Amino acid sequence: MDFCPESLHYELLAEVGEGSFGKVYKAREVGEKQRLLAVKKFNFRWESEEAGIPPFMIREVALLRKVGYFNHPNIVKLLDASAVSIGSALDLTLVLEYIDQDLSTFLSKAPACGLGRDLIKDVMQQLLRGLDFLHTNLVLHRDLKPENILVSSRGEIKIADFGLARIHTYNIALTPGVSVVTLWYRAPEVLLNSVYMSSVDMWSAGCIFAELFLLRPLFKGYTEVQQLQKIFEVIGLPSEDDWPQESPILYSESLGPRGSCTNLLPNLDQDENDLLSVSTVLLLLSCQK
Structure with a gap:
């Protein structure tokens, strides 16, 4: 044909x-x-x-x-x-x-003992370089997830699927209009129907970073409220004063504890921990058990 x-x-x-x-x-x-x-x-x-x-x-x-x-x-x-x-x-x-497979397929083939540290570093370096390029050119991807990250047979990482992407302007936040970002990789400000900027892509990148260590999604909710609960169990519940007034989800202390957990993922060094903090995701394994 x-x-x-x-x-x-x-x-x-x-x-x-x-x-x-x-x-x-x-x-x-x-x-x-x-x-x-x-x-x-x-x-x-x-x-x-x-x-x-x-x-x-x-x-x-x-x-x-x-x-x-x-x-x-x-x-x-x-x-x-x-x-x-x-x-x-x-x-x-x-x-x-043509790229051989996506990151989700790549992770499904990983050995039970997990990916090597050098491989995780290489994947994240390439992913963040691509993300930096997009943000420098004022492009928000808005649906970063393993299925939209391609992995070639030579280990090349390429960001794909720009169906939800859009151009933005410096210092002007976007308002939720369509449902952006797949639920497990969706930032709290999007879940809360608040304004957002390029940080939504960085949150997704942080979730993917965690997944490279865990070989499973870090926050695996099935409704927006459940997704917020899983996030706040890790990073702690914000104060009611910080809760966006326009959010359709009402503030409730049942959504999570006030303080964050303290047990980090095993064997993380300082640089990896710093990168996760910049991505606004704290990798706290004990809270996910």
Whole structure:
């Protein structure tokens, strides 16, 4: 099966994923390079002529093109994008560089004894370099999680999936409008429906850092209230005066203790502990048992 946009020719090899709007394929470039590619095919149908491509898809393509000019090694590259309109349907195709697996799959294959310290350091260095690049260019990812971090066979880390990302302005916080960040990696200010900035990505990065040690999510709630409870069990409940007035979740002392736990993850050195503190996540293993 072949698909040939004007600038890039390839053949589809296998379907590797399926989402709400379309499918993802592994493909191979036709010609001299023979590169492996990831091809996302989306099909949108609408009843009125005023409808069009969903905003999240427009954002993803626009942001990938914006950051693509810099060719950063820790951001997935968009190689081509094309759209074909047929009546009330629109077929949109994105062609990206192919990466073997995501971080979630990578962690599922880790040995029971855990990842080595040097490997964890390398993963986090690459992740934070990519995040620093995005924030320097005023891009908030807003959905950082292991499934959206790709790991190549050569150990390259690349941030992917910019469907919830957006541009922001210095010193202007964003207000919750859509549900951003997958629940287990969602910062307290988002859970509390408060204003937020790039710190939401740093919180997610801190949760991922913990997961590299634990081989499981640090905060694993199934409702927003339960997620807050698990977080406050670790970092301590803020005072009622610090609670955002606009939050739909009412302040309650049952959400967590006033003080934080004191037993850190075993074998953390000072630099690792400092990094977790900067990420506003305290890795306190005893509170998670």
